[in-house]
Structure formats: structure tokens, C-alpha cells
Amino acid sequence: MRMSSLLSQTLREAPSDAEISSHQLLIRAGYIRQLAAGIFTSMPLAKRSLTKIENIMRDEMNKISGQEMSMPVVHPAEIWKATGRWEKVGPEMGRFQDRNGRDMVLAMTHEEVVVAIVRDEIQSYRQLPMMIYHIQTKWRDDPRPRAGLIRVREFTMKDSYSLDRDLEGLDQQYANHYQAYFNIFGRCKLPVIAVESDVGMMGGNMAHEYMYLTPVGEDTMLICDACGYSANRQIAEFQKQKAVEEKAIKRKKVATPEMKTITGLAEFLEIPESKTAKAVFMMAVMQEEEGENEQLVFAIVRGDMELNETKLVNAVGAKGLRPAEESEIIASGAIPGYASPVGLKDILVIVDDLIPESANLVAGANEEGYHFLNVNYGRDYTADIVADITAAGDGDACPKCGAAMQAVRGVEVGNIFKLGTWYSEAVGATFQDADGDEKPVVMGSYGIGSGRLLASVAEEYNDKYGLIMPITIAPYEVHLVELVGGKGEGEDVQKAAVKLYQDLVQAGVEVLFDDRDESPGVKFNDADLIGIPLRLTVGSRVLKEGGIEAKIRYETEKQLIPIDEAVQKVKEIIQEMYAEVEQNLETVEFNV
RNA sequence: CGGGGUGUGGCGCAGUUGGAAGCGCGCCGCGUUUGGGACGCGGAGGUCGACGGUUCAAGUCCGUCCACCCCGACCA
Numbered sequence: 275m276r277m278s279s280l281l282s283q284t285l286r287e288a289p290s291d292a293e294i295s296s297h298q299l300l301i302r303a304g305y306i307r308q309l310a311a312g313i314f315t316s317m318p319l320a321k322r323s324l325t326k327i328e329n330i331m332r333d334e335m336n337k338i339s340g341q342e343m344s345m346p347v348v349h350p351a352e353i354w355k356a357t358g359r360w361e362k363v364g365p366e367m368g369r370f371q372d373r374n375g376r377d378m379v380l381a382m383t384h385e386e387v388v389v390a391i392v393r394d395e396i397q398s399y400r401q402l403p404m405m406i407y408h409i410q411t412k413w414r415d416d417p418r419p420r421a422g423l424i425r426v427r428e429f430t431m432k433d434s435y436s437l438d439r440d441l442e443g444l445d446q447q448y449a450n451h452y453q454a455y456f457n458i459f460g461r462c463k464l465p466v467i468a469v470e471s472d473v474g475m476m477g478g479n480m481a482h483e484y485m486y487l488t489p490v491g492e493d494t495m496l497i498c499d500a501c502g503y504s505a506n507r508q509i510a511e512f513q514k515q516k517a518v519e520e521k522a523i524k525r526k527k528v529a530t531p532e533m534k535t536i537t538g539l540a541e542f543l544e545i546p547e548s549k550t551a552k553a554v555f556m557m558a559v560m561q562e563e564e565g566e567n568e569q570l571v572f573a574i575v576r577g578d579m580e581l582n583e584t585k586l587v588n589a590v591g592a593k594g595l596r597p598a599e600e601s602e603i604i605a606s607g608a609i610p611g612y613a614s615p616v617g618l619k620d621i622l623v624i625v626d627d628l629i630p631e632s633a634n635l636v637a638g639a640n641e642e643g644y645h646f647l648n649v650n651y652g653r654d655y656t657a658d659i660v661a662d663i664t665a666a667g668d669g670d671a672c673p674k675c676g677a678a679m680q681a682v683r684g685v686e687v688g689n690i691f692k693l694g695t696w697y698s699e700a701v702g703a704t705f706q707d708a709d710g711d712e713k714p715v716v717m718g719s720y721g722i723g724s725g726r727l728l729a730s731v732a733e734e735y736n737d738k739y740g741l742i743m744p745i746t747i748a749p750y751e752v753h754l755v756e757l758v759g760g761k762g763e764g765e766d767v768q769k770a771a772v773k774l775y776q777d778l779v780q781a782g783v784e785v786l787f788d789d790r791d792e793s794p795g796v797k798f799n800d801a802d803l804i805g806i807p808l809r810l811t812v813g814s815r816v817l818k819e820g821g822i823e824a825k826i827r828y829e830t831e832k833q834l835i836p837i838d839e840a841v842q843k844v845k846e847i848i849q850e851m852y853a854e855v856e857q858n859l860e861t862v863e864f865n866v
Numbered sequence: 867c868g869g870g871g872u873g874u875g876g877c878g879c880a881g882u883u884g885g886a887a888g889c890g891c892g893c894c895g896c897g898u899u900u901g902g903g904a905c906g907c908g909g910a911g912g913u914c915g916a917c918g919g920u921u922c923a924a925g926u927c928c929g930u931c932c933a934c935c936c937c938g939a940c941c942a
Contacts, residue, residue, distance in 0.1 A: 286891060286903070287878045291935045302877095311934065363942060383942055417867080417940050425941085492941090597939085686941095719942095759900025795902040802902090813901060823901090 275318075275750065277788040277800075280304075282317050284800045294490045296733035297422025299741050303803045305728075305749075312419025312427035319804065320728065322749035324430070327724045328409050330461045330746065331432040338450040340407045340434055345387045347411050351377030353386040357700045368413045380413040385697050385719060388435045392715055393703040396437065402705065402715070403443045405450075407434030409724070421490060423729035424685055430725060436718040439707060444692055444716045448480070451690045451720045452864045455484055458722065459687065460859040463744035464731050466687060468862075469495050469504040472584050473691070481691045484722075485684035486730045493684050496666045500677035508584035511662060512679065513671035519633040523648040530645045534611030536577040539645065543636060550577030551629065551637040551649060553613040555603045558592035558622075570598055570606055572615060574625040574657070575664050576632055582665035589624060589661035612638040615655040616646060624659040625651065685730055688722040735828075741805030742828050745851040750786040752778060752844060753806035755797045757813035764814075770837065771812040774822065777841050783848065802827070808847055810840070 282304030289308075292298040300306045305320035316324055332342060351369070354360040359367075360379070368380030381387075388406070396402065409432045416427050423429075436447035452468065459466045464486055471483040483506055485495055496510035497503070505511070533539040540547045554573045571590055575581050583595050603610050606621050614637035615623045629635075630651040637649040651657070668681035698704065698714035707713050728747070735742040745751060756771035758764040775787045786806060788797050794813075801809050811823040821834045824847065835843045 283876080283892080284903095285877055289877065290872080290879090293936075308934090359942070364940090366941075385942085414941080418936095418938090420936080755901095757901060764900090793900060793902085793904060795900095795904080798902045800903085811901075815901065 275786050277786060278790045280318060280786070282319050284803050292422060294421050294424070294733065295736055296424070296490075296729045299736055299803070299805075300422060300729065300732055303741055303805065306423065312416060312425070314423060314426060314428075314725070316725075319749040323728055323743070323747050324724050326747045327462060327727055328430075328432065331409065331458055331722060331724070334454040334458050334461075335405075335407045335432070335434055338405065338447075338454050340405045342408060343406055344408050345381070345384050345391075345410060347381045347413075349379045349381055349387060351379055353390050353701075354379050357386055357389070357697055359386070366415050366417075368415055381410065382412055382414045383719075383721075384408070384410070384433055385435070385693070385717075388717070388719075389697045389701045389703045389715075392437060392698065393701055396703070396705050396715060399439050399705055399707045402437055402439045403447060404437040405434060405447060406437070407432060407720075420492075421729075423725045424490065424733075425492070426725065429723050431721050431723045433719065433721040436720070438716040438718075439705070439713070440716060441694075444694070444718050448690060448692055448718050449864050451718070452482065453862060455688050455690065455720070455722065456862050457859055459484060459486075459727075461855060462727060462731055462747050463855060463858075464687065464727065464734060467495075467497070467504055467684075469497075469506050470509060471506045471689065472508045472588075479692055479694065481689060483686045484688035484690075486687050486734070487682050487684045488730070488733055489683055490733060491684040491686075493686055495682050495684055496670070496679045497682060498672035498675060498677055498679045501672060501675040503672050503674045503679070507665060507681070508582065510666040510679075511673035512666040513673055513676055514628040514631070514664075515671075516628070516631040523634050525649060525654060526647045527639050527641075527644055528647055529643055530612075531643045533645070539636065540577065543645075543647075545636065547578040548576055548632075549635055551575075551614065551632075551635040552577045552579070552581075553608070553615075553638060554581045555598035555606075555608070555610075555613070556583070556586065556595045557598045557602060558587070558590050559594040559596075560590075560592055569622060570602055571595075572606070572608070572613075572618070572621050572623045573663060574615065574623070574629055574637075576626065576628055576635070579626070579628070579664040580667070582663055585661070585663045585665075586624070589659055589663055590622070607640065609638065609640050609642055612642060612644060613640060614638040614646065614649065615657070616640065616649060618655075622659075623655070623657040624661065624663060625657040626663045627660050628664065629657075630660060685726065685733075687727050687730055688720075690720045691718060693717040693719055736805070739799070740803030743805040743807060744855065745807045745848065746855050748806050749804070750806050751784040751808060751848050752786070753801045753804065753809045754778070754785050754787045755794075755801060755809060755811045756787070756789060757794050757797070757811065758791075759794065759814070763817075767812055767814050767817055770817055770822075774810070774812060774837070774840055778844060781841050781845060783841075783844060807851060808844065810835075810844065 284304050285302045288298035288302050307315045370378050372378050412431050413428050419426050438444045466484045466486050468482045471481045473481045494507040533542050536550055536552050552575050556571045557568045558571045560567045560569050600610050607618050634648040637646050639646050669678050672679050695714035703715050704712045758768050778785045807827050809825045816823045821836045823832050824835050825832045
């Protein structure tokens with residue numbers, strides 16, 4: 275490709291609304307342009323990188339017997355009503371009506387289409403196991419797109435779906451994906467860790483997220499260096515410090531005027547926050563037979579700990595949660611700021627499993643301006659549910675080995691999910707098994723967003739000059755710079771550069787040829803910015819020495835290559851780069 | 867949806883008490899330059915986010931709305 279005709283201008287300065295480096299550099303280097311919040315155009319450079327990423331995904335999916343297909347982006351609402359997600363999913367789903375007034379959906383994922391196909395196409399166990407995938411546009415109207423390509427509303431995703439006779443088959447396909455995903459990220463040179471993640475409402479029994487660890491990420495993981503335990507904070511467990519005190523002390527009411535927060539209360543009473551009980555009121559959306567129903571949930575955690583909403587949702591079996599309004603709290607008989615379950619009736623109380631193990635806490639007296647001292651679970655009140663509902667934090671003890679865990683941030687670049695039979699049962703996607711019984715197909719779903727992967731790689735590999743793209747996903751393998759300056763020698767340089775360009779292309783090398791009439795500084799800076807791993811320079815200075823100059827983007831040395839060996843030598847360098855990536859792929863252990 | 871911020875040429879920005887819309891980069895033309903974002907001369911490019919109001923006069927003051935960014939809520 276000749277740069278003189280490439281649709282991509284580099285920018286000396288990043289747009290002011292780009293804050294993180296991958297966003298700034300992808301914009302500055304001309305890879306992407308923004309159209310609206312969370313909606314981006316992939317310019318030719320990004321498109322080439324994305325195509326390479328997608329081809330890596332294809333390769334790895336094909337290796338584990340995936341069949342590529344293409345499912346529609348626009349769906350009739352019926353298939354979403356069939357699984358109940360038409361109602362379940364909120365405004366995140368794009369909905370519109372066609373000209374005949376029929377409800378339509380913009381695809382945010384493709385389980386519905388998969389089960390619709392499976393229902394019609396899979397009749398026999400002889401057709402299973404099977405794995406299908408596609409690389410397709412998704413629309414999720416995220417309330418807060420951010421950080422360039424890290425979190426967008428429209429994106430392309432490789433999503434695959436495993437279909438099996440039984441759970442053993444699912445386990446196998448899940449394990450296949452577990453490894454294939456490490457291969458995909460490894461081939462893109464993106465370091466990731468797999469962490470256990472929330473399975474949510476889908477009846478699945480296992481899910482993992484692939485996290486690229488970076489401070490710009492918005493998920494928090496707890497990882498244990500000692501034993502390797504790692505989990506998303508949403509579900510991370512930890513060992514809690516139990517109290518050793520006697521519980522016998524008598525309950526006592528004290529005046530605590532204007533002390534509505536735990537911090538204020540602890541200061542006022544001169545006690546640590548761990549000696550208080552924090553009351554959190556949530557409205558839980560419960561799925562009842564005749565539809566949804568909201569119920570007030572009174573959650574109690576120790577004052578120094580944080581409620582984990584995901585754990586709470588799972589513990590009470592709710593569809594979702596929202597903070598309760600003050601009026602809803604008052605209607606229950608509790609006083610906001612001074613609430614406790616002591617003396618309250620007809621309210622769903624759920625306490626963290628540490629609470630029964632704690633002694634003599636300060637809790638609200640359900641009276642404006644008063645708290646109780648020495649409140650004890652069991653004696654003063656009981657709960658409907660006792661469960662782990664607090665969030666693990668940095669330094670908390672590992673649930674497996676007890677060592678202090680680290681809280682780290684990351685970007686979720688992929689996930690794998692054992693769905694089970696939830697979807698197939700919902701729509702009657704069944705097959706006849708060898709024993710003659712009609713059984714629901716057992717499913718798994720697996721996803722990787724290609725744009726987010728590109729952005730993560732850009733975030734990981736850059737310096738003050740620009741991007742440093744791995745050879746496997748760089749838009750081109752070689753950035754050829756011609757320096758046609760000088761007096762009288764320009765023609766020779768140009769001839770040599772054009773010939774080298776043509777020879778390289780002929781030899782199958784992907785070359786971005788900077789043939790523009792620009793100064794050397796501009797060309798070198800643009801080359802650094804775009805971040806193609808190998809840069810070749812043809813200029814009169816080195817040409818006189820009978821060669822061209824080669825520089826690897828992430829190294830400082832340059833080397834002179836005799837011009838008649840250039841094609842061969844370049845191919846060798848490139849091969850080495852590819853080989854280095856392949857060598858570093860890891861086989862991971864996966865224990866189902 | 868709550869809190870904060872920003873909207874002036876493609877990008878980055880300035881614009882004073884309301885009084886003729888500017889600068890740098892980029893872009894076009896000519897010339898000189900040519901190994902790390904060259905220089906000279908001459909140009910093009912703007913409904914100042916939108917609408918309404920105040921005023922003799924609005925980029926500037928007032929109101930409403932919109933868009934984008936950041937934090938939070940949210941994230942099959």
C-alpha cells in the first residue's frame with residue numbers, strides 16, 4: 275500500500291476527549307475515528323488489524339471443530355420473547371419497529387438465533403456434539419461508553435456456541451475453548467488471566483472471564499499470588515475475621531443525634547467501624563409466575579465492609595436490584611440512618627455470614643437519633659437468609675490458602691460460559707437421544723470482542739512515540755520509508771525504493787510504502803506512531819553503502835542490509851517475529 | 867439516571883468591561899530545503915453546538931435544549 279493514497283491522516287495532537295493512551299494513539303495514528311459516543315469507524319489501518327485478529331480467532335475456532343456461519347443483526351422480537359429476554363433486558367437492547375409495526379431487535383448477542391436454528395436443525399444425538407461460531411456486529415446501548423474502543427456500544431464480536439448431548443460434552447467443549455482463548459490472546463501477544471466470574475441468572479454452573487490487567491480497566495479482580503486463586507470481585511470469596519468476644523453484654527440504647535453514616539457514628543462513639551452493623555436497603559426484582567414483583571430487602575453487613583450486589587442478587591434469587599427509595603424504607607417501619615432489624619417484622623432480612631460471628635455491634639434503634647449498643651445476632655434478631663454478601667477487597671485473605679489477596683483492575687476481553695439447558699428448554703430445542711428420550715440441547719457460549727482486543731493490545735504496547743504493534747496483528751508487516759531528498763540522487767533512491775517495494779510485495783510481504791513527499795522527520799514520526807514492527811529506510815546515505823536500513827520498532831539499533839539481500843533478509847526477520855509469538859504460546863491446565 | 871466538565875476552521879487552543887472572529891498545527895499554490903514533526907511568500911477554510919430572549923450591537927449576558935468527555939449508578 276502506498277501511503278500517498280492511504281485514507282488515514284496522523285494527528286500531531288490527540289483530540290481533547292481522548293484520555294487513555296490506546297484511545298489517543300489509535301486516533302492519532304489514524305486507525306479509528308469516532309462517529310458518536312461509543313460508535314467508531316475503523317479506518318483502513320484498523321480494519322487490517324481487526325481482520326488479522328478475526329482470522330486468528332477463526333483459526334483457533336476451526337481447530338476445535340467450530341463451523342463458521344453468519345447470523346443476522348436484526349431479529350424479530352418473537353425469538354427474544356420466546357426466551358423471555360424481550361422483557362428481561364432493559365434499555366440496553368436496541369428495539370424498533372419495521373414498516374409493518376412489528377417489534378424488531380438489534381442483536382446484542384445471538385443465543386436466541388442459535389436456539390431457533392437448533393430447534394429446527396438438530397433432531398438427533400447423532401448430530402452432536404457441534405460447535406458453531408460467527409463474527410458479527412452487536413449493539414448494546416451501554417449507558418456509559420468510555421475509553422475509546424475499550425467500552426463501546428456497537429462492536430464486532432466473535433461468539434461461539436457449543437451444542438452437546440450432556441454435561442460431559444459441555445465440559446469438553448468448555449475446556450477446548452478455555453485453551454483456544456489463551457491461544458488467541460497469546461497470538462495477539464495480549465497477556466491475560468482467566469478468572470472465575472458470575473454465572474448470573476442463566477442457570478449455568480461455570481463461567482470464566484479473560485482479563486487483561488491494566489489500571490484503565492473497569493473490572494476488579496482478586497488474585498492470590500500464593501496459590502493462584504483468581505476471581506472477579508463480583509463473586510470473589512475471602513476468609514473473614516471472626517470476633518472472639520463474648521456476646522453476653524446487655525443491649526443499650528444511646529442517643530446519636532445526626533449520626534446517619536457509619537463513619538460519623540464510629541467517630542462519635544469512638545469505636546472502630548468493624549464494631550457497627552451497616553444496614554443497606556435494596557429493592558429486589560423477583561420473577562414471579564404472574565410477572566415481576568419488587569420486594570424490599572434489608573441487608574446487613576459489618577460496618578467496615580462493603581455490600582456486594584452480585585452476591586446479594588444470587589443469595590436472594592433476584593433478577594436485579596436497585597437502591598430503595600427513602601419512602602420505601604419508611605414504609606417498612608425502619609428509619610433511614612437509624613435502621614436495624616431489631617424489632618422489625620414482615621421484612622426480608624439477609625445478613626452477611628460474618629454477622630452471626632460478630633459480637634456486640636452498634637446498630638440502629640429504628641428511632642430518629644438513637645442507636646443500640648451491643649446488638650447480637652440470634653439474641654436480638656434473626657435473619658431469613660445468612661449468606662456471604664460482602665465484597666472482597668485488597669489484602670483480604672484468600673479463600674483457598676489464606677494468604678493476602680491483591681485487588682487488581684482489568685479489562686474483560688473474553689468470556690466463556692456454561693449455559694446448560696436454560697435456552698434450549700425455553701424454546702424447546704431438543705434432540706432424541708440414543709435411549710429414545712427427548713432431551714434439551716446442552717449449550718455453552720463464548721465471546722471475544724475484536725475491537726476491545728485491539729484497544730487492549732494498543733494499551734499494552736506503546737511508548738512516547740506511538741504504538742508498537744505485534745507482527746501478528748499489525749496492519750502491515752513492513753513500513754518502507756523512502757527519503758528522496760538531496761541533490762540529484764533523489765531519482766536513484768526513488769527507483770531503489772519502488773523496486774524494493776515491488777519485490778517485497780511480490781514475495782508476499784505486507785508493505786506500507788511511505789512514498790509521500792514529506793520530510794524525513796515527518797515520515798519517521800508517522801512510522802513510529804503507526805507502530806508497524808519492522809521499518810525499512812531507503813535513502814541516499816545508506817544506498818551509497820550499498821544497502822538499506824532496517825529497524826525494529828521496539829529496538830533501538832538499526833542494521834544495514836545489502837540491497838540485493840533485502841527481500842530475503844526481511845522475510846527472515848519477519849519469520850523470526852512470528853516464531854517468537856508462537857513459541858510463547860502456553861498450554862494451560864484446566865481442571866473442570 | 868445523579869455529580870462534574872467541555873462545545874469557536876480537520877486537530878489543539880485564545881478571544882479582555884458586549885463593539886470588525888484570531889493563533890499554532892494541518893490543508894492548497896509557488897519556490898528553497900531533505901536522515902527525526904524544515905523555511906519563505908501567497909491562499910482556502912467558520913451558521914462561534916442549536917433554538918429563543920435581552921440589547922443600537924451577542925462568541926461574550928439570560929433561558930431552554932442538544933452533543934461529547936470524566937466520576938458514579940449500570941454492564942446479556
